[in-house]
Amino acid sequence: MDPACVSTNALSNKSDVFxxxxxxxxxxxxxxxxxxxxxxxxxxxxxxxxxxxxGKLDDLIHPDLRKQMNVESLNIFAEIAYYCLKAQRSQRPDINQVLPELEKALELQHKYEHRLTAGASLSKHLKEQLFESQAGAKHEIRTIKAQRSSV
Known part of the structure; x- marks a missing residue:
């Protein structure tokens, strides 16, 4: 749960970002x-x-993911996640800023995989996780936009 909810007792779009x-x-x-x-x-x-x-995030990243992801794509993904977790809501990105960055990370990953066509590509498990994450992001953005338009 968004730590800012403890002091404000209210949810916001930035709570969704968290x-x-x-x-x-x-x-x-x-x-x-x-x-x-x-x-x-x-x-x-x-x-x-x-x-x-x-600089110790590698200690927590799933080993299969770390081996199979493009480093630059992984860094963008991690940076987005990091800023979404800022304690102060004002320091978190808007969800509309998050999606283009995720798309950039995904594009880098696709280019990386394309270069590896002679070798192994992402495992089925990882592809499913990335697909679910992207689908979840798009759903979150649609939900937030729908909420905003109804206000």
Whole structure:
């Protein structure tokens, strides 16, 4: 849950961005936030942020994913997730800023895979996770846009 909700007792679009950041790190780590100590998203977020800030994110990224992803694509993906988890809502990106960055990361990954056509490409499991993540992002954006247009 968005840590800002504790003090404001209110959800916002930036709360959705925080939750989306948790989802992105779940994809990178290959596990749900609830599978990590206390099943607390804020603990999970702090863990991800501290590893990102210390340059130790590789310690948490799923080994299969790390081996199969383009480094630049992985870095963009991780950076997006990191900024989505900022404690201050004003420091988080708008969801409309997130999608183009994810598309950029995906494009880099596609180029990387294309260069590897003679070798192995992403595993079926990873492709499914990335597809689900992208589909989830698009759904979140449509939901937020629909909420905004109804206000």
């Amino acid at each position: 939750s989306f950041g948790v989802l992105l790190f779940e994809v990178l780590f290959g596990r749900e936030a609830s599978s990590i100590k206390n099943s607390d998203n804020w603990y999970f977020a702090r863990l991800a942020q501290s590893h990102y800030e210390e």
